[in-house]
Amino acid sequence: MERKALFFLDECRTVISTSIKKVLAKVGSKPVMRVNIGFSSIYVILAINAWTGEVVVSLAKRPNSESVKYFLRYFKRRVGSGRVYMVMDNYSPHKTKGTLEVCRRKGIHPVFTPPYSPELNMAEAVFKSLKNYMSNKIFYTIEDVKNCIKQFFEENKYRFNLNAITYLGLDKIEV
16 A cells, blocks of 8 residues: 655744743843844745654755755655655745646645635644744854754654644544
8 A cells, every 4th residue: 555644834934133032030120131133044944744743844045946846855855755745835936837846756746725824734833833942042143043943853853743633623523
Protein backbone atom coordinates (compact mmCIF):
# COMPACT_ATOMS: atom_id res chain seq x y z
CA MET A 1 0.00 0.00 0.00
CA GLU A 2 1.25 3.46 -0.87
CA ARG A 3 2.24 5.69 2.02
CA LYS A 4 0.25 8.94 2.23
CA ALA A 5 0.79 12.07 4.31
CA LEU A 6 -0.94 15.41 4.86
CA PHE A 7 1.14 18.54 5.45
CA PHE A 8 0.34 22.22 5.89
CA LEU A 9 2.77 24.73 4.33
CA ASP A 10 3.16 28.42 5.05
CA GLU A 11 5.78 31.12 5.42
CA CYS A 12 6.34 33.80 8.04
CA ARG A 13 8.49 36.94 8.08
CA THR A 14 10.73 37.37 11.12
CA VAL A 15 12.41 40.72 11.66
CA ILE A 16 15.46 41.88 13.53
CA SER A 17 13.45 44.45 15.52
CA THR A 18 12.43 43.58 19.06
CA SER A 19 8.84 42.49 19.68
CA ILE A 20 7.79 43.54 23.16
CA LYS A 21 5.35 41.48 25.24
CA LYS A 22 4.18 41.90 28.82
CA VAL A 23 6.56 40.66 31.51
CA LEU A 24 6.12 39.85 35.18
CA ALA A 25 7.65 42.52 37.39
CA LYS A 26 7.65 43.53 41.03
CA VAL A 27 4.66 45.68 42.00
CA GLY A 28 5.51 49.36 41.71
CA SER A 29 8.52 48.79 39.46
CA LYS A 30 8.72 49.62 35.80
CA PRO A 31 10.68 47.14 33.69
CA VAL A 32 13.11 48.67 31.19
CA MET A 33 14.18 46.84 28.07
CA ARG A 34 16.70 47.57 25.35
CA VAL A 35 15.26 47.20 21.87
CA ASN A 36 16.43 47.10 18.29
CA ILE A 37 14.35 48.82 15.62
CA GLY A 38 16.08 47.42 12.53
CA PHE A 39 14.19 46.36 9.43
CA SER A 40 16.26 43.40 8.21
CA SER A 41 14.21 40.24 7.95
CA ILE A 42 14.24 36.60 6.97
CA TYR A 43 11.39 34.28 6.03
CA VAL A 44 10.70 30.94 7.69
CA ILE A 45 9.10 28.41 5.33
CA LEU A 46 7.56 25.51 7.18
CA ALA A 47 5.56 22.36 6.50
CA ILE A 48 3.92 20.55 9.42
CA ASN A 49 2.62 16.98 9.36
CA ALA A 50 -1.09 17.07 10.19
CA TRP A 51 -1.01 13.88 12.28
CA THR A 52 2.42 13.73 13.93
CA GLY A 53 3.22 17.44 14.33
CA GLU A 54 6.69 16.98 12.82
CA VAL A 55 7.99 19.97 10.89
CA VAL A 56 10.34 20.56 7.98
CA VAL A 57 11.82 24.07 8.08
CA SER A 58 13.86 26.24 5.75
CA LEU A 59 14.90 29.89 5.76
CA ALA A 60 14.70 32.20 2.75
CA LYS A 61 15.63 35.81 2.01
CA ARG A 62 12.43 36.37 0.03
CA PRO A 63 9.17 34.43 -0.19
CA ASN A 64 9.20 34.10 -3.97
CA SER A 65 8.48 31.12 -6.21
CA GLU A 66 12.19 30.15 -6.32
CA SER A 67 12.34 29.81 -2.53
CA VAL A 68 9.08 27.84 -2.51
CA LYS A 69 10.38 25.48 -5.23
CA TYR A 70 13.65 25.04 -3.32
CA PHE A 71 11.69 24.26 -0.16
CA LEU A 72 9.46 21.70 -1.91
CA ARG A 73 12.53 19.85 -3.25
CA TYR A 74 14.18 19.95 0.19
CA PHE A 75 10.92 18.85 1.82
CA LYS A 76 10.51 15.84 -0.47
CA ARG A 77 14.10 14.70 0.23
CA ARG A 78 13.35 14.90 3.97
CA VAL A 79 10.01 13.04 3.97
CA GLY A 80 10.92 10.43 1.36
CA SER A 81 8.70 8.58 -1.05
CA GLY A 82 4.94 8.31 -0.99
CA ARG A 83 2.03 10.54 -1.84
CA VAL A 84 1.93 13.89 -0.06
CA TYR A 85 -1.03 16.25 0.11
CA MET A 86 0.17 19.79 0.82
CA VAL A 87 -2.35 22.33 2.11
CA MET A 88 -1.29 25.86 1.12
CA ASP A 89 -2.83 29.30 1.07
CA ASN A 90 -3.45 31.22 -2.15
CA TYR A 91 -0.19 33.17 -1.99
CA SER A 92 0.94 33.75 -5.58
CA PRO A 93 4.33 31.91 -5.32
CA HIS A 94 2.39 28.75 -4.36
CA LYS A 95 0.44 28.86 -7.63
CA THR A 96 3.10 29.61 -10.25
CA LYS A 97 3.63 27.20 -13.13
CA GLY A 98 7.10 26.37 -11.84
CA THR A 99 5.88 25.58 -8.33
CA LEU A 100 3.04 23.41 -9.59
CA GLU A 101 5.47 21.60 -11.92
CA VAL A 102 7.82 20.83 -9.00
CA CYS A 103 4.81 19.55 -7.04
CA ARG A 104 3.80 17.30 -9.94
CA ARG A 105 7.31 15.89 -10.43
CA LYS A 106 7.86 15.27 -6.71
CA GLY A 107 4.48 13.62 -6.05
CA ILE A 108 3.14 16.51 -3.98
CA HIS A 109 -0.57 17.19 -4.47
CA PRO A 110 -1.35 20.84 -3.64
CA VAL A 111 -4.63 21.66 -1.91
CA PHE A 112 -5.45 25.37 -1.62
CA THR A 113 -7.38 26.88 1.28
CA PRO A 114 -10.19 29.37 0.64
CA PRO A 115 -9.05 33.02 0.43
CA TYR A 116 -8.61 34.88 3.72
CA SER A 117 -8.71 31.80 5.94
CA PRO A 118 -5.35 31.53 7.75
CA GLU A 119 -7.07 29.79 10.67
CA LEU A 120 -7.31 26.66 8.50
CA ASN A 121 -3.52 26.36 8.30
CA MET A 122 -1.85 24.51 11.18
CA ALA A 123 1.49 26.20 10.42
CA GLU A 124 0.04 29.42 11.83
CA ALA A 125 0.00 27.88 15.33
CA VAL A 126 3.72 27.09 15.05
CA PHE A 127 4.44 30.64 13.86
CA LYS A 128 2.49 32.05 16.80
CA SER A 129 4.69 30.01 19.17
CA LEU A 130 7.82 31.13 17.31
CA LYS A 131 6.87 34.83 17.53
CA ASN A 132 6.14 34.42 21.25
CA TYR A 133 9.52 32.69 21.74
CA MET A 134 11.31 35.52 19.92
CA SER A 135 9.57 38.32 21.83
CA ASN A 136 11.49 40.37 24.41
CA LYS A 137 14.82 39.35 22.84
CA ILE A 138 17.24 41.73 21.20
CA PHE A 139 18.88 40.80 17.91
CA TYR A 140 21.85 42.72 16.50
CA THR A 141 22.30 40.78 13.26
CA ILE A 142 20.23 38.56 11.00
CA GLU A 143 22.50 35.70 12.16
CA ASP A 144 21.18 36.24 15.70
CA VAL A 145 17.64 35.86 14.35
CA LYS A 146 18.59 32.67 12.45
CA ASN A 147 20.21 31.20 15.58
CA CYS A 148 17.11 31.99 17.65
CA ILE A 149 14.86 30.31 15.07
CA LYS A 150 17.14 27.26 14.99
CA GLN A 151 17.19 27.09 18.80
CA PHE A 152 13.37 27.30 18.92
CA PHE A 153 12.94 24.31 16.62
CA GLU A 154 15.72 22.32 18.33
CA GLU A 155 14.17 22.88 21.76
CA ASN A 156 10.88 21.55 20.38
CA LYS A 157 12.72 18.68 18.63
CA TYR A 158 11.11 19.74 15.33
CA ARG A 159 7.79 18.41 16.62
CA PHE A 160 4.71 20.20 17.92
CA ASN A 161 1.76 18.84 19.84
CA LEU A 162 -0.79 19.64 17.14
CA ASN A 163 -3.29 17.31 15.54
CA ALA A 164 -5.39 18.31 12.52
CA ILE A 165 -8.60 16.84 13.96
CA THR A 166 -8.47 18.90 17.16
CA TYR A 167 -6.82 21.98 15.58
CA LEU A 168 -9.59 22.34 13.00
CA GLY A 169 -12.31 21.50 15.56
CA LEU A 170 -13.40 18.37 13.71
CA ASP A 171 -13.56 16.39 16.96
CA LYS A 172 -16.57 18.49 18.04
CA ILE A 173 -18.68 17.52 15.04
CA GLU A 174 -21.45 15.04 15.82
CA VAL A 175 -22.43 12.59 13.12
